[in-house]
Amino acid sequence: xxxxxxxxxxQGDVLLKPAAIPANAxxxxxxxxxxxxxxxxxxxxxxxxxxxxEDLVEMYEKDGKTYVRVLGEPAEVALVHQQHKAAPVAPxxxxxxxxxxxxxxxxxxxxD
Numbered sequence: 879x880x881x882x883x884x885x886x887x888x889q890g891d892v893l894l895k896p897a898a899i900p901a902n903a904x905x906x907x908x909x910x911x912x913x914x915x916x917x918x919x920x921x922x923x924x925x926x927x928x929x930x931x932e933d934l935v936e937m938y939e940k941d942g943k944t945y946v947r948v949l950g951e952p953a954e955v956a957l958v959h960q961q962h963k964a965a966p967v968a969p970x971x972x973x974x975x976x977x978x979x980x981x982x983x984x985x986x987x988x989x990d
Contacts (some may be wrong), residue, residue: 892974892976893974894957894973903945904938905938908935910922911946912974920959923935923946943974
C-alpha cells in the first residue's frame with residue numbers, strides 16, 4: 879500500500895471520515911454503506927480493477943458505528959451510488975458518519 883494521505887469522502891448523505899478502527903471492533907461481512915429509504919438506491923464500495931472487492935475492503939462495527947479499511951493502491955476502490963458520480967476512496971481506515979439535517983423541528987438523519 880502506498881503512503882497516501884486519506885481525506886474524507888462525501889457522497890450525498892454519506893460521509894467516510896478517516897479514523898482508526900478500534901482494536902476490539904467486530905469484523906463484519908461486506909455490505910452497502912447506506913441504503914436509500916425512499917429510492918432503494920445504495921452507497922457501496924466497489925473495485926475499479928479486477929481484484930475482488932473482498933481483497934480490498936474490510937468492514938467492522940463497534941458501538942453502532944461502521945468502520946471501513948480500504949487496502950490496495952490508490953484508485954482501486956470507489957464509493958458508488960446510482961445517482962452520484964463515483965468517488966475514489968484512498969487506502970486508509972474510515973468511520974461512516976450518517977449525515978443529518980437541521981430544521982426548526984429538530985435534527986434528523988438525511989433520508990435518501
